[in-house]
Amino acid sequence: MTKQTAYEKPIPLKTQDNHEYWDAADQHELKLQKCSACSTFIHPPGPACPTCGSPETEWELLGSDITATVYSYIVSYRPFLPGFQHELPTVITVAALDADPDVKIMANIIECDPEDVEIGVPLKMTWVDITDDRALPQWVLARG
Amino acid sequence: MSTYSNQCAIVGVGENQRSRKSGTTPLHMALTAARNALADAGLEAKDLDGIMNYSTAGDSCPSHELATYLGCHPKYVKDVSGGGSSTELLIADAVALIEAGMLETVLIYRSMNGSSGEKVGRGYDPNMLQEMLPGGSFIMPYGSASPTQWFGMFANRHMHETGITKEHLGHVCISFYEHAQRNPNAFLNGKPLDMETYLATPDISMPFNIHDCCVELDEANAIIVTSASNAKNCKSKPVFIAGMAPRTTHSHVHYWTQVDEVAADHAAAELYKSAGVKPEDIQVASIYDCFSWVVLRQLESYGFAKRGEVGDFVAAGNLKMGGSLPSNTAGGMLSEGYTHGMNNVLELVRQLRHDYKGTDRQVKDCELGISTGWAGPDIAGAMILRN
Numbered sequence A: 001m002t003k004q005t006a007y008e009k010p011i012p013l014k015t016q017d018n019h020e021y022w023d024a025a026d027q028h029e030l031k032l033q034k035c036s037a038c039s040t041f042i043h044p045p046g047p048a049c050p051t052c053g054s055p056e057t058e059w060e061l062l063g064s065d066i067t068a069t070v071y072s073y074i075v076s077y078r079p080f081l082p083g084f085q086h087e088l089p090t091v092i093t094v095a096a097l098d099a100d101p102d103v104k105i106m107a108n109i110i111e112c113d114p115e116d117v118e119i120g121v122p123l124k125m126t127w128v129d130i131t132d133d134r135a136l137p138q139w140v141l142a143r144g
Numbered sequence B: 001m002s003t004y005s006n007q008c009a010i011v012g013v014g015e016n017q018r019s020r021k022s023g024t025t026p027l028h029m030a031l032t033a034a035r036n037a038l039a040d041a042g043l044e045a046k047d048l049d050g051i052m053n054y055s056t057a058g059d060s061c062p063s064h065e066l067a068t069y070l071g072c073h074p075k076y077v078k079d080v081s082g083g084g085s086s087t088e089l090l091i092a093d094a095v096a097l098i099e100a101g102m103l104e105t106v107l108i109y110r111s112m113n114g115s116s117g118e119k120v121g122r123g124y125d126p127n128m129l130q131e132m133l134p135g136g137s138f139i140m141p142y143g144s145a146s147p148t149q150w151f152g153m154f155a156n157r158h159m160h161e162t163g164i165t166k167e168h169l170g171h172v173c174i175s176f177y178e179h180a181q182r183n184p185n186a187f188l189n190g191k192p193l194d195m196e197t198y199l200a201t202p203d204i205s206m207p208f209n210i211h212d213c214c215v216e217l218d219e220a221n222a223i224i225v226t227s228a229s230n231a232k233n234c235k236s237k238p239v240f241i242a243g244m245a246p247r248t249t250h251s252h253v254h255y256w257t258q259v260d261e262v263a264a265d266h267a268a269a270e271l272y273k274s275a276g277v278k279p280e281d282i283q284v285a286s287i288y289d290c291f292s293w294v295v296l297r298q299l300e301s302y303g304f305a306k307r308g309e310v311g312d313f314v315a316a317g318n319l320k321m322g323g324s325l326p327s328n329t330a331g332g333m334l335s336e337g338y339t340h341g342m343n344n345v346l347e348l349v350r351q352l353r354h355d356y357k358g359t360d361r362q363v364k365d366c367e368l369g370i371s372t373g374w375a376g377p378d379i380a381g382a383m384i385l386r387n
Ligand SMILES: [Zn+2]
Pocket: A035, A036, A037, A038, A039, A040, A049, A050, A051, A052, A053, A054
């Protein structure tokens, strides 16, 4: 018998350029890459700064109290990847970080009624433990 | 004016019979399309000295293979990986090589079992996507794996900012479905669409329902480009390549990080300058329509309506026959079929040749047309054709 708890969805693939982001996520923290030359955040992380081309980059820990607003979103009624068939409809957002709205982070808005989602609504980051050693950053609607 | 303007022409177009299940290979379909394009031009396979093809995830057949079974031996073959706007890209490559004197006559094709084989719109293998797609690790874990979702993220923000409504999307679909009813080769011929039905259709992925999405089919198309001097020897009426913006890009490869910009925004200036014309001079159009909203966004990019006025532009019937910009007059990819953009170009060529003269399909006396290509918000390309 297959284990009911097996995680079917794609698990973020750690790479040379992005592992610091995902390692921090596993600790329920947000860590962003930043350009050492022009101080711009780089998200998603990469081998150099897309703004100025500098290869000198560093990492900044933003912690676990992360807020943002919905910049755009979709509500998907069909699964296009394994695992999502259990959670329809799926809400996916591109959220603008309150700390720097130029930084957009894509994730689901979980535990929400899609009717409550609209552009501009406030969000709070949460982390969902998906395996023994991996956690996935997600958004929830910020209440109140 | 650009040096290449009007020095090359499209002299042949052809396709196979589109269907849900071809029961054959992309090679067989490409051979049919290529032979039809050669017959249309009054050329023989041995007249081709270049063959080019585009594909996605290896869903076509290589151009060398096509050449062999056409029974010809061109000196130049090229296969590129790409989606929408690759027709415009390869035509530009052909023009450049012809003008450089390296080639004389080039056949460009797209062949895909888009329904019975690999479906672009239904998503891809998640591990392949995370490894191959730039930044895949930041979107796949959230279920974002289909163009419906990727482009929808842009659509919803754009609609929010500019006042475009679901009804406006419906006007795009209804306009093109109306054209399909005059085209016996359109897959949705005999299946007209009205606003009530459209609005009652549930979304697959907001803001798109099934009518907002192109019809994925098994089909092959081919186009032959040659020098203007050689075009005189062809059977068909030449359609000249008057101007091009062969390829433009979004400023960031991870285009979802900036949903207010699309690659098409960067194409218009070069396109109109190279042809020496303005948007208001264009009489017939092929606007890439993998999704209804993509048409609206491009009408803004290419200057046919101002930002904020695009919805009214389509609601007024401007995309229909008799409108100011009859577009996708064979039904477009929303209702004729989806050959990754090439079928819309075939139709534009036929309109500019006045192939439908004397029927209600002909855009009367049209001389100047635009074709826009859209691989996504990330990649675009366009060309202006004239007779
Ligand atoms: Zn920098």
